[in-house]
Amino acid sequence: MSSPGFSLEQLMELAGLSVAEAVYDVIVVPGEEGGGKDGGGGGTKGRKKRALLVCGPGNNGGDGLVAARHLVHFGLDATVVYPVRSTKTHFVNLVRQCEDVGIPILERVPAASSTSHACADDDYHDDESGDDGRGRRYDVVVDAVFGFSFRGSAPREPYASAIAAMSDMREKDGSVLVSVDVPSGWDVDGAGGDATARGVDLVPDVLVSLTAPKVFARSFRGRHFVGGRFLPPALAEKYGIRMPQYPDTRQTMEVEIDDGKVTCDAGVDSEDWAAQYQAYLDEIEVEKKIEVDLKDVRHVKVEDWSLQYAQYCEEKEREFFGSRKTTEG
Ligand SMILES: NC(=O)C1=CN([C@@H]2O[C@H](COP(=O)(O)OP(=O)(O)OC[C@H]3O[C@@H](n4cnc5c(N)ncnc54)[C@H](OP(=O)(O)O)[C@@H]3O)[C@@H](O)[C@H]2O)[C@H](O)CC1
Numbered sequence: 001m002s003s004p005g006f007s008l009e010q011l012m013e014l015a016g017l018s019v020a021e022a023v024y025d026v027i028v029v030p031g032e033e034g035g036g037k038d039g040g041g042g043g044t045k046g047r048k049k050r051a052l053l054v055c056g057p058g059n060n061g062g063d064g065l066v067a068a069r070h071l072v073h074f075g076l077d078a079t080v081v082y083p084v085r086s087t088k089t090h091f092v093n094l095v096r097q098c099e100d101v102g103i104p105i106l107e108r109v110p111a112a113s114s115t116s117h118a119c120a121d122d123d124y125h126d127d128e129s130g131d132d133g134r135g136r137r138y139d140v141v142v143d144a145v146f147g148f149s150f151r152g153s154a155p156r157e158p159y160a161s162a163i164a165a166m167s168d169m170r171e172k173d174g175s176v177l178v179s180v181d182v183p184s185g186w187d188v189d190g191a192g193g194d195a196t197a198r199g200v201d202l203v204p205d206v207l208v209s210l211t212a213p214k215v216f217a218r219s220f221r222g223r224h225f226v227g228g229r230f231l232p233p234a235l236a237e238k239y240g241i242r243m244p245q246y247p248d249t250r251q252t253m254e255v256e257i258d259d260g261k262v263t264c265d266a267g268v269d270s271e272d273w274a275a276q277y278q279a280y281l282d283e284i285e286v287e288k289k290i291e292v293d294l295k296d297v298r299h300v301k302v303e304d305w306s307l308q309y310a311q312y313c314e315e316k317e318r319e320f321f322g323s324r325k326t327t328e329g
Contacts, residue, residue: 009090011230012059015210016066018227018251019142019180022208023051023067024074025252026223027140027176048077052138052169054109054162055082056145056184062086063180063210064144065094072101079138081106083158108158109165112172113137137173141166143204145184148214153198155185167202179204182214191219208252227252 027049053068055061061082068078080098082105085091095105143166145159155163163184170177182188185200195202207213207220210228217224229246244253 006230008059011228012062012090013066014230014251015063015181015228017070018210018225018229019063019067019144019178019208020070020074021250022206022225022227022252023071023140023142023178024076025225025254026178026206027051028074028076048075049139050137051076051078051140051142052109052175053078053080053142054145054166055080056147056159057084057086058147058149060144060147060149060180060182060184062091062094063147064142065091065098067142067144067180068103069094069097069101072103079104079106081109081162083107083162109162109169111165112169138169138175140176140178141169143177143179143184143202147181147210148188150182150185150188155200159184163200163202170203170205176206177202177204178206178208180208181210182216183207183220186216189215191216213255223254224256225252225254 051068051071053064053071055064065080065082068080071078078098080095080103082095085095098105143163145162146155154160166177166184169175179202183195183202183204185198185202186195204222206223206225207217208225208227209217211226211231213224213226226244229251244255246253
């Protein structure tokens with residue numbers, strides 16, 4: 001397959017924009033935005049919503065850095081945690097772009113507010129410990145630590161602590177936890193329960209799948225968005241890939257996977273897509289010889305969407321991310 005000509009930077013920008021859009025949808029109540037365009041307005045109704053974005057060492061972390069910047073442009077108050085900064089030029093630039101819009105970059109996830117001292121917002125300072133000193137509650141915590149290249153039985157430090165701290169914020173502060181592409185520490189081809197069994201206790205409220213949901217998403221039970229609207233129509237047509245029909249200018253589309261049934265609410269094409277995705281999940285189950293009881297599944301003509309999509313992904317991964325994913329078992 002010839003390259004559609006996108007650079008990693010472009011894909012990451014669109015992926016991060018999708019994440020920001022989904023986060024905004026989930027936490028901002030219409031009419032109570034509490035923020036202005038391009039971060040300029042202080043908001044007229046209540047305080048700005050606060051987002052904490054925890055970014056890992058790879059491209060999943062890059063998506064988080066991009067999302068943070070867009071959230072500020074959407075009028076939210078964003079803080080980034082970036083424990084180990086990449087020295088790659090693009091990532092150095094992404095950090096700089098965050099700083100340029102006033103986003104603090106911390107090294108560690110602050111303690112949940114219920115377990116730390118509370119300070120006035122204007123007393124803000126970040127210190128070496130990574131605690132932002134405000135003991136404040138974040139409305140949303142974005143898990144951009146690991147995506148589909150997470151490997152091994154458990155996350156290594158400093159990420160194990162970061163993942164535990166995110167769960168803590170969800171439990172103690174009621175922050176909405178949004179995972180980017182794959183909840184950190186989950187096996188992309190497995191099920192969420194596997195992660196818990198391995199000591200990773202992260203259960204997000206919201207998942208933003210990029211380009212398409214991965215296998216584990218079958219067992220995900222929260223709100224689920226698909227984003228990453230960048231597959232060129234000609235390429236999709238050439239390979240017969242039928243992507244979701246995103247509504248108007250949207251970068252994301254909410255879908256539902258419930259008892260093996262996928263649905264979405266964005267028109268006929270999207271229903272076709274949902275059925276195809278369902279068939280893709282079925283096929284994977286068959287390949288893995290896992291017996292499942294799928295009731296009420298809509299079977300339609302499937303043009304091997306899964307294989308074509310897998311082929312597309314593998315090409316993109318080889319091109320942009322190296323062959324890490326395919327060489328490990
Ligand atoms: N599909 C799309 O539309 C796009 C997806 N994007 C995002 O990219 C990620 C995948 O990015 P990648 O860089 O390949 O990988 P990750 O970010 O998932 O993680 C790789 C880093 O994680 C380290 N790692 C792996 N396992 C562990 C572990 N057990 N403990 C600690 N650290 C771990 C790994 O380090 P190694 O030393 O092990 O190699 C890497 O540093 C995808 O999910 C999307 O979010 C793109 O933005 C473009 C569009």
